[in-house]
Amino acid sequence: MTSRTPTSRSIISRRSSPARPTSSGPDDGETGPIAARTVGFALAVMLCAIGCGCDRTTHECREVTARTFEVIRIVDGDTFKIVYDGEETSVRIWGIDAPERREPGGPQSTAALTKLIEGRTVRLGFPGKRKRDNFGRLLATVRTDDVADIGGEMVRSGQAGRHQ
Numbered sequence: 001m002t003s004r005t006p007t008s009r010s011i012i013s014r015r016s017s018p019a020r021p022t023s024s025g026p027d028d029g030e031t032g033p034i035a036a037r038t039v040g041f042a043l044a045v046m047l048c049a050i051g052c053g054c055d056r057t058t059h060e061c062r063e064v065t066a067r068t069f070e071v072i073r074i075v076d077g078d079t080f081k082i083v084y085d086g087e088e089t090s091v092r093i094w095g096i097d098a099p100e101r102r103e104p105g106g107p108q109s110t111a112a113l114t115k116l117i118e119g120r121t122v123r124l125g126f127p128g129k130r131k132r133d134n135f136g137r138l139l140a141t142v143r144t145d146d147v148a149d150i151g152g153e154m155v156r157s158g159q160a161g162r163h164q
Helices: 008-016 033-051 106-117 150-156
Strands: 066-076 079-084 087-093 121-125 138-143
């Protein structure tokens, strides 16, 4: 029998050929489709944690945007008007419920919100999946330079309640 020793050419061609995974099972050295999906999922989770809102039930990311606007008019204790994308738009403060103007406590609630934000620049945040309610109002958290949570301030002052 003749023993065949590899030539330098066959060694080079074996070393320079790209590695091809032969299986996609758990013992494939962390290459292949399973590892790629795992890395992709881990990357998505990290991006959710640092840069966007993450729905904890579905682990789906959504962009969280915040913009600043000038308040042009107060409607009642939880709603006000801004100019948004060139049109006058109503904003409902996310997470609170205040009495309407004509309801008991309505004028006081409206006055409290007026004192906090009328004519001021506010920053809106969109924490929910929906940006608008059934009436077409933007649903947003609201803050000013000196009050971090306008909705929370309305609740603390007794002018609004928490809304589920």
